[in-house]
Amino acid sequence: MSTGAKKRIMKEYAECAADTPAGMKIIFDEQNMTKWEVLLDGPDQSIYAGGHFKLEITFPNEYPFKPPVVSFKTKIYHPNVSNDDKGSMCLGLLRPDEWKPPNKVVSVLRLIQTLLIEPDIDDSIEPSIANEYKENRKEFDKNAKDWVKRYAK
Amino acid sequence: MPSDEEYAQLQKLSDDYQPEATGPLVGERQSSSAITTEYANADLVYRIKTAALPQKYAYFRTCRGDGHCGWRAIAFTYFEALLRAGDVNKFDEELCRLQSMGNLLVVAGFQEDLIEDFRDEALDLLRRLAASERSMDGTSADLLLQTFNDYGASMSIITYFKLLASAWIQSNPDDFVGFLLDCPDIKTYCQQNIEAAGCEIENVSMAALAEVLVKPAGFGLEVLYLDRSPGSEINNTFCIEPTNQDGVPVQNAPILRLLYRPGHYDILYRADDFPSPVPQPPLQVALAGYTDEFVPMSSNLSEVMTMIPGMFPTGLGQRWPSVSYYDSPDPAPQPQIASVPTYVPAPTPAAPVVASHHDFVHSIHPNHVDHHQPPSLHNIQLEPPVTLPIHHAPPPAPPISIERTPSMSIERGGPFRPSMYELEPGFGSGQVHPSPFQTSIFRNSHYNTAHFMNPEFQPEEWSPDSEYATGNRGRHKSTSS
Numbered sequence: 131m132s133t134g135a136k137k138r139i140m141k142e143y144a145e146c147a148a149d150t151p152a153g154m155k156i157i158f159d160e161q162n163m164t165k166w167e168v169l170l171d172g173p174d175q176s177i178y179a180g181g182h183f184k185l186e187i188t189f190p191n192e193y194p195f196k197p198p199v200v201s202f203k204t205k206i207y208h209p210n211v212s213n214d215d216k217g218s219m220c221l222g223l224l225r226p227d228e229w230k231p232p233n234k235v236v237s238v239l240r241l242i243q244t245l246l247i248e249p250d251i252d253d254s255i256e257p258s259i260a261n262e263y264k265e266n267r268k269e270f271d272k273n274a275k276d277w278v279k280r281y282a283k
Numbered sequence: 284m285p286s287d288e289e290y291a292q293l294q295k296l297s298d299d300y301q302p303e304a305t306g307p308l309v310g311e312r313q314s315s316s317a318i319t320t321e322y323a324n325a326d327l328v329y330r331i332k333t334a335a336l337p338q339k340y341a342y343f344r345t346c347r348g349d350g351h352c353g354w355r356a357i358a359f360t361y362f363e364a365l366l367r368a369g370d371v372n373k374f375d376e377e378l379c380r381l382q383s384m385g386n387l388l389v390v391a392g393f394q395e396d397l398i399e400d401f402r403d404e405a406l407d408l409l410r411r412l413a414a415s416e417r418s419m420d421g422t423s424a425d426l427l428l429q430t431f432n433d434y435g436a437s438m439s440i441i442t443y444f445k446l447l448a449s450a451w452i453q454s455n456p457d458d459f460v461g462f463l464l465d466c467p468d469i470k471t472y473c474q475q476n477i478e479a480a481g482c483e484i485e486n487v488s489m490a491a492l493a494e495v496l497v498k499p500a501g502f503g504l505e506v507l508y509l510d511r512s513p514g515s516e517i518n519n520t521f522c523i524e525p526t527n528q529d530g531v532p533v534q535n536a537p538i539l540r541l542l543y544r545p546g547h548y549d550i551l552y553r554a555d556d557f558p559s560p561v562p563q564p565p566l567q568v569a570l571a572g573y574t575d576e577f578v579p580m581s582s583n584l585s586e587v588m589t590m591i592p593g594m595f596p597t598g599l600g601q602r603w604p605s606v607s608y609y610d611s612p613d614p615a616p617q618p619q620i621a622s623v624p625t626y627v628p629a630p631t632p633a634a635p636v637v638a639s640h641h642d643f644v645h646s647i648h649p650n651h652v653d654h655h656q657p658p659s660l661h662n663i664q665l666e667p668p669v670t671l672p673i674h675h676a677p678p679p680a681p682p683i684s685i686e687r688t689p690s691m692s693i694e695r696g697g698p699f700r701p702s703m704y705e706l707e708p709g710f711g712s713g714q715v716h717p718s719p720f721q722t723s724i725f726r727n728s729h730y731n732t733a734h735f736m737n738p739e740f741q742p743e744e745w746s747p748d749s750e751y752a753t754g755n756r757g758r759h760k761s762t763s764s
Binding site: 195230231257 | 397435482
């Protein structure tokens with residue numbers, strides 16, 4: 131990793147630490163600054179309220195010219211998060227072809243919060259969950275809450 | 284039958300697939316005949332076109348095809364053109380110009396703290412190249428290539444240039460809005476097609492980059508399309524002429540030249556983009572024009588002096604440290620002779636010596652056009668080399684009388700009896716000695732005896748008598764001595 135990338139990550143961390151979005155905690159290890167751990171509370175206005183989710187944000191060596199990689203370490207029932215051991219989230223500005231070097235992690239964190247409140251159905255990674263969200267919202271809500279109880283307490 | 288989910292997965296894999304790009308980010312400059320070789324088994328049109336390529340464009344440089352090659356090629360050639368322009372001040376101009384464009388970026392909605400890393404990388408490269416050019420350490424080209432092969436540095440510079448292009452389009456929407464195909468608005472277009480990390484340059488952004496970066500620097504931009512269109516050479520080009528601030532075309536301005544093959548950009552050069560270095564002329568050539576600047580004595584001196592028996596150029600002794608500077612046809616006795624004038628004791632000059640000194644002053648004469656010993660011109664007017672002050676150090680050699688053979692004096696000719704004291708024939712008529720110290724620095728230093736700060740400085744004297752010595756020097760001098 132180049133010094134420029136390290137400098138950039140340090141700068142972004144300083145910014146995040148000074149102004150962390152509400153309901154979030156960032157664990158930053160200076161020895162391994164390319165991996166951030168984020169503790170995220172389910173937003174109050176979402177079905178994930180009351181849950182605590184652990185996320186990992188990994189910065190590639192090419193950062194900021196390639197997007198950071200977001201993965202949910204805590205299982206979550208969500209159309210935009212892959213239902214596997216990776217729990218990866220890859221949409222919008224996180225896509226390699228949409229990522230812009232001037233984007234900041236803080237905007238990534240805000241995007242995640244927004245998605246928990248309102249999933250992006252048209253850009254889903256789990257089509258079956260997205261389908262359920264569209265067609266049987268009750269069932270979706272029930273499953274999601276169930277998963278929060280099971281994994282995110 | 285795969286499910287929709289599996290199809291989606293496969294589609295995603297295929298979308299995400301990117302062949303691993305290899306090779307340096309920017310390669311070394313190489314002969315463009317390599318391109319001809321590359322297409323040796325290709326389509327006939329390609330074969331013909333690439334065969335004609337090296338005649339016009341002798342060199343090329345590869346850029347790694349990682350999706351940024353077009354941006355990278357322009358960015359690299361922009362810096363290279365600054366080097367090629369050969370004017371160090373141009374770096375400062377560009378530094379100021381790029382710094383002054385901060386507002387353009389802010390107006391386009393970029394936050395200062397987000398772009399500064401990228402901008403600083405570009406400005407830093409300008410500074411380092413300027414420093415390298417100023418110190419003339421010859422490493423600037425390597426420095427540029429190294430920087431562009433550093434992923435972080437080159438991507439920062441590319442990102443900065445992308446942001447500049449985007450900001451330019453957003454602040455001049457009227458020039459571009461007609462070219463944005465099926466895109467709702469300029470801002471979205473710029474975000475999706477320029478600012479996004481993975482997007483390659485296309486015509487709109489290239490035109491914008493040319494407007495914001497290339498043209499104001501006084502450079503031109505030329506893109507040659509190597510495609511299958513009929514023709515005997517590359518016939519499809521995109522070209523922006525170099526102009527000055529007033530839009531007047533400039534001749535001989537550096538041109539950033541790109542070779543486009545569908546999906547990929549490389550850098551192309553003409554042979555004359557890199558003139559072979561001119562061999563440095565030998566230093567003594569620089570002395571040729573020196574005659575008019577400093578003429579304490581005329582070139583006729585040596586000629587005259589050799590005709591006067593018993594002539595010691597005492598006054599000159601300090602100026603002529605040693606005859607051995609001159610190649611003589613008869614080298615053996617020369618060093619001995621050389622010491623003679625030097626060590627004549629100054630407080631008790633012999634009468635002829637005084638006279639000769641006087642004569643020397645008289646002999647100042649502007650018309651050396653007619654003199655018949657061209658090399659002596661340089662000999663006489665050579666300033667003593669730097670070693671001159673050391674001249675006093677060696678133990679004084681006693682004046683040595685020289686055994687002269689009669690034949691030598693006969694050879695010398697002239698109306699006078701031979702004398703043991705006279706100068707050697709050919710004295711002062713030798714070749715210019717290639718003195719390595721005749722630099723302008725030495726000329727202006729106080730070690731130069733012609734410099735007024737030198738303790739040995741001998742001012743030029745004017746004597747009205749000398750006015751009469753012109754027509755008839757030889758006789759005049761013979762009578763005075």
